[in-house]
Amino acid sequence: MLNLIKNFRSDESGAVTVDWVVLTAAVVGLAIAAYTAIETNANTLVTAAGAAVAAENDF
DSSP: OHHHHHHHHHOOHHHHHHHHHHHHHHHHHHHHHHHHHHHHHHHHHHHHHHHHHHHOOOO
16 A cells, blocks of 8 residues: 555656646646727727727818
8 A cells, every 4th residue: 555655656757748738728828818908998999999080081
């Protein structure tokens, strides 16, 4: 039983999987944050451009 515990503690094959899962979650989180920031600023820009065009009464 003690030998099994020692082997389990020294085995690092699952550590790589955990690293990849954490890194993937971080990348997905950053992508969501970037998408949210870009979407918000794009909507603000479109609204401002629409208001500027509507304010021009050339006709």
